[in-house]
Amino acid sequence: MEKWQVYMKIKQLKEQGFKIRRIARKLGISRNTVYKYLKKSPEEMAAWAASTKTRTKKLDAYEMVIHTWLSEHPDASSAQIHDWLLEDYPKFKVGASTVRSYVKELREKYAIPKETHQRAYQAIPDPPMGKQAQVDFGKTNQRTPQGKYIKLYFISFVLSHSRYKYVEWLDRPFTTKDVIRMHEHAFAYFGGMPDELVFDQDALLMVSENAGDLILTEAFQAYREARKLKVHFCRKADPESKGRIENVVGYVKGNFAKHRIFQSIDVWNENCKSWLERTGNRKVHNTTKKRPVEVFALEKQHLKPVIKEFTISNVNSSITRTVRKDNTIVYQSNRYSVPLGTYQKDKNVYIEITADNRLIIRNQSDGPIIANHLITFERGKLIQDRQHTRDRNKGITAYIATVSSYFTDEETAMSFLEEIHSRYPRYIRDQLGIVLKVSKAAAQADRDEALGECVKRGIYSATEYSDVLAFIQRQQQQGESKHVDEEIKALHDIDSSLLDTQPETRELARYLDVLKGATV
Template sequence: MEKWLMFTEIYQMKQQGFKIRRIARKLGVSRTTVYKYLEKSPEDMAEWMASTRRRTRKLDQYELLIHTWLSENPDLSGAQVHDWLKERFSDLSVGESTVRSYVKELRDKYNIPKVMTPRSYEAIPELPMGKQIQVDFGQSKQQSSQGGTQNVYVICFVLSHSRYKYAEWLDRPFTTKDVIRAHEHAFEYFGGIPEEMVYDQDALIVVSENGGNIMLTEAFQTYYRERKFQLYVCRKADPESKGKVENSVKFIKQNFAKNRVFKNIEQWNEQCLEWLERTGNGKVHNTIKKKPAEVFSVEKKHLKPITKKISHSPIDSSIARVVRKDNTILYKSNRYSVPLGTYDQHKDVYIKVTDDKKLCIRESMDGPNIAEHALCEGKGELIQDTQHKRDRSKGIPAYMKTVSEAFQDQDKAMSYLQDIQTQYPRYMRDQLKIIADSVKDVSSNAKMKALDECLNNHFYSASEFKDVLSHAVRQERSTEDSTTTIPEGSSERSDYDHMKPEERTLDSYLDVLEGSVT
């Protein structure tokens, strides 16, 4: 509308005989703008205004973000874009079909063709509720937040009737114990056990098909007898016989895992559970035309209840966790504290949840508890034991006292450290650490000589003290080396004492020099 009013004023002033310069000055625009508007007739202006009108759409504010995703990941599907938007903007209310249409427009607008990797499966007849769970494994290579790539491995369980899914990831290949533990987690997630479990001929479970007499691995055979479910093993190269879980693994890898950045396995599994609730089980299934979560609410009643937990099976109930830099571990989106100093770049701890809802943390699988917390039902909470906190009120003074005790004259050392604290109040802990490390295994004389030198020259810095101390140590060693001589009157004799030089007469030298004198 403003452009149309501008055109009308320019057109009227021109009809009244105003010059271009006067029109531009009066309307506060450039002469180029005046010429541009005068080149158009009223009909042309109306047509141009109509072509510029465009209804603002809800997804326009996310155009740059979606374009970035598509540029970095050309194989991104509309469904995955919809899931990513819901993950980042929980209050966004938009249909998946709307997102697919918008993604298609952006692909055309920016010429970003989609990379297609088609794969087909053969359908199998539907099974009754509670009849069957299909199990399969998958692997994916992810970009790591630390740089480079990280291989991650997944085991997936799918209820054949409702398509209700559970998935668990590891940052290393699965072992049979891992598979058994994942089964227990899946049965707990489903709230029961089906009549039949369907597997591929994976070496972690099956040793040999043996003409129909299935031979299982020793650990899984014990677990199978304990849980007492029927077992069905697919023939080799026959993925269609468990097509539901094949599709589910593909869905998890392409919708959840693809293009997602890996940080650590705990966060990865938590994000996967949230994805299952939001998309994996919360989205309408393309075959049954219902949400798996809704169908599962009915199918759950047909599963056999878990009457007891297996405690003497080969399941290691301790789960490894990475200790974070702030001396906490992550469990179900909450942070639980461990004692200060537990953190190490390559160190894991082991956690176990007890029947009375306590989280026990151990440094070794069978070791004593180093921390114990009541489980938190919320998310994003910090559960911290007061004994795990640093007493900051007396930390620096106590540290200064400890460092000063390394010197022969503690009062002088404390005075020097106080001068350093005046210079570096924010970095005093770092300054003390440098000094404490530098005086280890150094003689008292060298330490005091360095201290006096720094006080005399007003060197109030840990790095300067370290340099002066290094010089004092070198001088001390040089002095020691120069004094290591054989004492006078020593009875020790050299190996060359018995050797005597040959004595010659003066005539011998005259014969040699004969004729050389002119």
Template sequence: MLYIKIQELHKRKFKVAQIAKELKISRPTVYKYLEMNFDEAKAYTEQPHGRKKKLDSYKDWILAWLEEYPHLSGAQIHDWLLERYPDLVVGGSTVRSYVKEVREIYQIEKKNIVRQYEAVPEQPMGKQLQVDWGETKQKTINKKELKLYFIAFVLAHSRQKYMEWQTRPFTTRDAIRCHENAFQFYGGRTEEIVYDQDHLITVSENAGQLLLTSEFQSYVNERKFKVHLCRRADPESKGMIENVVKYIKGNFADSRVFSDIEDWNYRALQWLQRTGNHQVHQTTKKRPAEVFLLEKQHLQPVSSLLSYESTNNKSITRSVSKDNTIRYKSNRYSVPLGTYQTNSENLVFIEVKGEEKQTLVIRKQAVGEPIAEHAISLGKGKLIQNRNHTRDRSKGIEEFKQRLISFFENQNQAAAYFDEMSHRYPRYRRDQFAIIHRVIQQYPTSINSVMTKCVVEKLYSANEFRDIAYHLHTTIHQPVQEMESLYSNPVKHSNIVASTRSLNTYTSILGGRA
């Protein structure tokens, strides 16, 4: 395509510089294609040429992404490659150069978006955290569109970021919960936190006199941080978090397909570790994750539980995931199977007991009986599961096996046979037993003979059991039917009577004498 466009413009008497400007390519590229014929240009673009490039093996993926989403940046392509190939080691400049070359060859134009950045004074370590909310529309795996909501945090000094997503608009309680999760993520809090004049946290602001919502005011009183509200229509005063929100929308969320909220939040944390907090910041020229290691020492520690929540009758709530777990301090804790219901709010109340050895108590009602208790883990990313909360998968199969054994006269033989079958096909026991059950229903009089035959011949597959049953059944019944067919007269010949002749007739024919 590029070759054809260059040749067309050249025939129209365009100069090389004009062709390069029109097609947004370099002049050496124009000279190179003008010296080729069509077959040479085709071979040049389709086959490796010169020194093999590191990203040639991933060219098909990059080209497919650019053709479907032409607006993708080199940074997004870099992140998508790392997500699909975690072991790939490649620099951002290498990816950008390669993406630029692919765009030139296949004439995939990108619409340039100019970003405006506001220079802000450098904040000391541990001084300021900026917070803002955002929303996006994402394509789902079912080809539908869903609106998602997120809250974003960024430390003003190191630019270390954090975010959480949910499928419904945020409430004040959601905001408090996410603040707590952010403090756990950072390992402490800053002296002040910067916000927009959002209805979740403020009622009004009059010449510097702040009036916060009652629930958020209680939270501020507990955590004892300063609240800094920006003036209305003044995004420059919190330009860092504004850029973070744009970064999340434009890099992480853009063109990413949504499956469920747990998976989405997990992928968001992976993106922060891989890209959001790992890539060099364009302003500081440093990696946020590396600077954060120093700033973390200047953060003020926070307790593991809010005291006002533990005494408040509203208590702390957690959402139950569809895998019947809740999240607490970066870990998952199990609840009894069936706690999650499709058409309900799926909220439970949690309480932390003890000082040295803390226990997490989970209730369906704020003052109800506990449905689960777990020792709180000090690790992160772990699943703490009570065995009583899991399905006993062996129980149903064991009952099925005992029911099959009861159909046989020699039950000890049958039990040994099914035990051996289970040993040979551990993952397909239920399927094997289901085939045996159908055989029992189809050939009930033959199953004891079939069992003996299979044990003698050491045939421990349900399919072999079925084949033996069919063979024995046909062997018993088919010969009888065949003998009956040999000695029975067909209906259409039943009235025919054979003629008889005397012995003299045959003697005369043979030339003998009577």
């Protein structure tokens, strides 16, 4: 829509009493744009609109380049065009939204519609009565009377032939136990069971597709066997294969839940059942041109009877999750930590969601709790228990305590090693390793004396401690006094006595005797 047309629409809606927010929503523009247009008189708006058509645009210099790309690749997106410009022109500094608008204008100017590769669909006849039901999950954000928002979750069922529906809600994420219970409610609502149930690959129901040999969760597998259900799981990223239930999910969100105020979960479910009876199952279906409730009256006779009640008290309500290498699991697009060392290849843990929105994690379905987190409703977050993080100082402290135990005066040794730690924090393990290695090979008295000399002379290095200890051991081997009388210098110091050292001299006659008989 041209700027002048938008301006006139805004003026008309404003005169009709529409608020700024409504005008913006109705025209698909921002409120700032509405305010800006309302401040302009018709003359100012006409002049401004005309100037926008004649003024030079930032991307005009790249018009032919972009036109070439669009001609060669009609399916290229504006984001790709933006990236190619950044790649070919390092000094290019234009925002993505500007590129998007410019690409749109060029497509219209040069008649280059964006190509899309759509999947070819084929109409499939409705399955026989009682043959199939499709199942899927959904969630919405609903406003409360206090003006806050709460996230609600629902499961929906639809009989594929009659389009007869059932929906049930929770104010927390589902567990497998919840799903089983709601299957029972749906069968009771339908008055029987279909021959086949069609699902998405949901973690509540299936662990792995396993190349066709489906591996279901323990609880749902037990339920499937008890009810003798025939189940079919759609392939990943293929919602079209269960289009009937996808339409139901959208219908529930757009017709029942949209703009509805949430009071309590019980009232919400009661209102949803009333909606099903009043609208969801009574309104003429757009495809079949029949009322689902009327077709269901015939299909109900073809459903398998539910003979005995299924007890779910002994069904495990846990959901499995795979432990990642960083000792976290993923739930609702967030990462939750587990204790270090939990990870093993193909390791699964069991999670359970409590009524107060806490995530319980266990190694076994009925085992002790290894993690307990408060569930966040944001996305991409890392929720980490401090007890699950590595205490990097704890290992060093224990190492220092181990090395100091090789000395008689452990307190002095501890202080000596702590000083080395402060000077060589990045290499402390290497430093401690050297001290431990040479101390183990030395006598108790020798390592104690070496420690004392290092502390006395302010030497805080594992390699220099090793040199001091080696010097003491050499003195012992030479039978000299065990106590060090001469000053011991660190490696980085210069011994001034070396500067006074004179070479040994001999008489010339000795060299002549050696050279007797030699020829030149």
